Amino acid sequence: MDFQTVVSAIRRRWWVLAITALIGIFVGNLVSTHEVREYTATTRLFVAATGGGNSSSEAYSGGQFSEQRVQSYAQMISGQQLTRRVIDRLHLQLSADELSSRVNAAIVPRTVLLDLSATDPSPERATAIANALADEFIQYAGPLETPVGESTPRATITVVNRAQIPSTPSSPNVVANAVYGCIGGLMIGLLCLALIPVISRRINSAEELGRLTGATTAGPLLVPDPDASPQHNLFDTSCSEESEGLRRLRVQLDAHDPAPQVLLVTPATAGRAAVALGGRIAAAFAETGRSTALLTADSSLDATWFGVAGDSPGLTDLLSGSAGFDDVLHSTVRPQLSVVTHGGSDAIEALLSSAAMSAFVDDLRKEFDRVVIVTGSVNDSSAASVLSAVVDAGLLVVDTSRSHRGDVTRAIGEFTAARAHLLAVVMAKVKAPEHPQKTSKAFR
Structure with missing residues (x-):
């Protein structure tokens, strides 16, 4: 652990030092209380x-x-x-x-x-x-x-x-015991801060994520919880610190040569971070006036999150031949943004490798300037690996509240095995929009 990591850990968990120092002072005073006065x-x-x-x-x-x-x-x-x-x-x-x-x-x-x-x-x-x-x-x-x-x-x-009767005891030294206790508590606190990153399986910073994956990192970004947010908030890109982080991410995606027209967004672990981030990225593209399509290839995603009726035709209906191209495209609250939901059937993995899926993606390329595809966890589903063959690049989403180091390592292995083009690994935190937090830099 280098000096910068130690400083970062102290800033992030300063309360650990405060608690251990107070405990040390308490122990020092406790020793003074029970020590015989001399x-x-x-x-x-x-x-x-x-x-x-x-x-x-x-x-x-x-x-x-x-x-x-x-x-x-x-x-x-x-x-x-x-x-x-x-x-x-x-x-x-x-x-x-x-x-x-x-x-x-x-x-x-x-x-x-x-x-x-x-x-x-x-x-x-x-x-x-x-x-x-x-x-x-x-x-x-x-x-x-x-x-x-x-x-x-x-x-x-x-x-x-000649000796005079002393009025104060020479032992215990209350002040010295408290100081020694405080110093001991601080040392224990520093030891805990040094051991937490070693023992913990969680990823705490974009720098740590970059060292683990060897890939370009982005974030951390705050995204709304789809379960607690109406579609307006899911696609909201109004001026806020969270949206500024997404705009920086969009600029970095556009600056890539060549810029990916079809982008795959998949999480390392099951959760809502990928769909929330995918929705925001699609909305960020749409706000620039570019026609954008958001495609959800995850059966766990609720169509109502996107303002679409639950019984509306979706991707599985198109791939099985029961719906046409225009039938599965649904408008959203954003004029330039359309969404394709999962559809009525849960058996989607087998359909994703079909010729119909490749043809559908080709049609989306012709119809839209940008296409964002959201799948389930790359570790739990083959959807991301299969679709990596028809997309231009992929984003791996790491939910800081769910993903561990092992999850990220396995996800990187899946991308490597599929020979997918991993553009960046994005740290995301799902949070209700009523409690916004500061968002840090996008790409590092």
Whole structure:
């Protein structure tokens, strides 16, 4: 997955990151709520070399000696001898190892100051431990720093700041836990965004569709649902963002050399996208003043969608010889657009390969400037493969709400096996016209 795909996925599913971030913050706060509160009290010690002269070299040597002693003292603080003294002094119900894990010594950088810290669930006890630790350490270190035969230690340790009872807990850190939770949630969200395209079988963009098919792509285009739209809406090309996308598609079809006079429109999966798109494409041709015929070779399509009575003669009637050319041509709400419905019989696949069908298409070429033929799914019906021999080019319609990668791959295989001229693969989304949405670019 490249950077552009990641950015596109984030823009399209930003709410995933928002939800995972909120969940992460909630988990962080939940951890803070259940974590035991602990308080840290700190006593600060000052270490200085005893004696010495007033010269700068002696002062420098004394400073170096003190810095070395501070480093040694920091290692001695958590020793068991010292912690046992504190336990005996405060009568603590702790072992020496347990107390050692609760105390810490930290050197203030570039100084001879030493901070002794004690952590405990009780702020008062944490303060008592820190102060007792400082007192016991001073008493413990004094004899160690006094040479044999002398009474003055080489280093003196002084309490600069005694520990005060802390008012706020040092743990848990609510803000830090929330931040860590948010970061963790965002990382999980990004991982989900990266895995969704891999796991999901759906096609989310024209770029992804192009990579899958290796063909020219168009869309996504919004088309009306024939079940929820009267024929006026099915053939409506009034000025709107959806119609502009169809007009761009029409311009691209006309710009093709040679421009296809007979165009096949077939879906990758069963649904209403192909007939809705085919109706709009035919209407887009008709609005330019060119005579256009829309032929439906799918038994699942209702004749009433096109404003034609259900018992009117159609394609199957003509191919079986029970109706003539003029009988099956029906006018629509658009002056330049005629429609040929499926007809009364469901057995159409066998008739499509007949000489009568080839002759009918030839007659349509002579009578109309543009002919649009809509069939059932190329994966479920042989109609598209059979008719590819009598058309100039085909459009494969991919309904984003129904079609999966496997469906599109099989459809491309059917086109290849039939040696059909696939002009473009069109992404379409069926939507009721009462709720228009923005339509993107046509061909990419």
